Amino acid sequence: MSHVRLSALDTAPWRRDAACAETDPELFFAVDEETVAQAKQVCAACPVRAACLETALRQHEMHGVWGGMAEGERRRLIRQRRREQRERRARAKQRQPSDAA
Numbered sequence: 001m002s003h004v005r006l007s008a009l010d011t012a013p014w015r016r017d018a019a020c021a022e023t024d025p026e027l028f029f030a031v032d033e034e035t036v037a038q039a040k041q042v043c044a045a046c047p048v049r050a051a052c053l054e055t056a057l058r059q060h061e062m063h064g065v066w067g068g069m070a071e072g073e074r075r076r077l078i079r080q081r082r083r084e085q086r087e088r089r090a091r092a093k094q095r096q097p098s099d100a101a
């Protein structure tokens with residue numbers, strides 16, 4: 001049986017190698033910490049973890065464990081990436097020669 005939530009997420013080929021393909025999808029949408037930790041353990045051994053995480057971030061998956069991260073962790077990662085992107089842009093802007101010079 002395939003992983004139901006992945007079929008709804010993306011048709012990317014990486015899904016074939018998902019470690020959760022044979023796992024109960026409910027495990028990945030639990031709210032108690034113990035079950036969330038179990039889901040993360042499955043993700044930790046998953047060969048497509050990075051692709052899964054990036055897909056979830058790109059598609060703004062708000063619920064569940066994806067790519068080894070729970071909702072709050074993904075939100076923090078998104079905020080961190082945005083902050084880093086702003087900082088890179090600011091540094092690049094500072095390096096540009098001034099038009100007034």
Ligand code: SF4
Nearest residue numbers: 018020043046052067
């Ligand atoms: S990283 Fe986790 S949620 Fe993503 S495909 Fe692998 S086991 Fe499933």
